[in-house]
Amino acid sequence: MNRPASRSPKAAVEAAVEAARWAPSVHNTQPWTFAVTGEEISLRADTERKLRVSDAEGRELLISCGAALFTMRTAIRRAGYEPVVRVMPDPDRPALLAVVKPGAAVEPDEGVSLLAAEIERRRTHRAGFTGLPVPERLVEALVKGAQAEGGRLTPVAAPDAVAVLAALTRAAQAVQAQDRRFSLEVIRWARPPGSKRADGVPAGAYPREPAPTEPHFAQRDYSWRHGWGSGNGDPGATSTGVVAVLTTPGDTPEDWLAAGQSLQRVLLHASAYGVSAAFHTQVLEMSHLREFLREELCSGEYPQMIMRLGITFDDKDAVRRPVEDLLG
Numbered sequence: 001m002n003r004p005a006s007r008s009p010k011a012a013v014e015a016a017v018e019a020a021r022w023a024p025s026v027h028n029t030q031p032w033t034f035a036v037t038g039e040e041i042s043l044r045a046d047t048e049r050k051l052r053v054s055d056a057e058g059r060e061l062l063i064s065c066g067a068a069l070f071t072m073r074t075a076i077r078r079a080g081y082e083p084v085v086r087v088m089p090d091p092d093r094p095a096l097l098a099v100v101k102p103g104a105a106v107e108p109d110e111g112v113s114l115l116a117a118e119i120e121r122r123r124t125h126r127a128g129f130t131g132l133p134v135p136e137r138l139v140e141a142l143v144k145g146a147q148a149e150g151g152r153l154t155p156v157a158a159p160d161a162v163a164v165l166a167a168l169t170r171a172a173q174a175v176q177a178q179d180r181r182f183s184l185e186v187i188r189w190a191r192p193p194g195s196k197r198a199d200g201v202p203a204g205a206y207p208r209e210p211a212p213t214e215p216h217f218a219q220r221d222y223s224w225r226h227g228w229g230s231g232n233g234d235p236g237a238t239s240t241g242v243v244a245v246l247t248t249p250g251d252t253p254e255d256w257l258a259a260g261q262s263l264q265r266v267l268l269h270a271s272a273y274g275v276s277a278a279f280h281t282q283v284l285e286m287s288h289l290r291e292f293l294r295e296e297l298c299s300g301e302y303p304q305m306i307m308r309l310g311i312t313f314d315d316k317d318a319v320r321r322p323v324e325d326l327l328g
């Protein structure tokens, strides 16, 4: 049913940019800028913020921007408009990822309000989960939600397959930790306790010594020999949770943007039901390991994200740059 929107189109645009800041991004690089012209937002990739060692192609950068795009769409819906989106509208300007504007006035439904309420609340988890189960019906709904955005979320149930993913993650983490170029890049985006920076991963966003899970999925070493981190986490939180891989049929910039939109839809939906996600993308940053995973575990589809979903009661810090810094 069409009803008058609750906000003006201009207010919807402002709300969309404000909301997009809270999207997840690799190492919290926030690799995006927004240009507002009238009632239209241009989302651009900020390639200065690309991870040149671990993400030379810009795949993770575009997944991050895809998450920001889904967030903008959700905020525009919540403001009472159908978002009108053109993805990669100009082949001559590959950094222009999408142009978004509020279209017809539409009353936001319950599903939209549910997702929108999580935009600022959702946080990445970096440890084991409590043993509380993730409802199967929720996982089924997450799979459907990812599909609606062009990605495929596959929960990995077989213990052998979970063990392979965990082993690959540990191997990739160990190799990256030995490699000076990878290590320097992680350090560049890791924030010491008390840092005033508004990007990067804060020390309050991960426990100092999380209890290992079985099988164990290696965490990124954001504290890199400094012993940073907040507390030791919940010692009883040793559950791996539900392991899932997000894939796309192709591996083009459009696929990466779709993966990011699928990802954020999954994360907001999960968060609305008290379920958090942990990410382990080290494997996907090493082309030979990623190819192995694609062939052996992803039926030939391209893996874009490896995650664990579960329940946690830990508090986590989050930082974002102010809107003024993002307007290009």
Ligand SMILES: Cc1cc2nc3c(=O)[nH]c(=O)nc-3n(C[C@H](O)[C@H](O)[C@H](O)COP(=O)(O)O)c2cc1C
Pocket: 022, 023, 024, 025, 026, 027, 028, 029, 060, 061, 063, 064, 067, 122, 123, 124, 125, 126, 200, 201, 220, 279, 280, 281, 282, 316, 317, 318
């Ligand atoms: C493409 C992508 C890859 C990521 N990879 C990892 C990862 O390997 N390990 C991790 O702990 N977090 C990972 N993250 C989560 C980011 O570090 C996180 O989104 C960012 O620090 C902002 O924090 P927040 O999600 O709590 O708001 C990834 C996020 C994205 C979008």
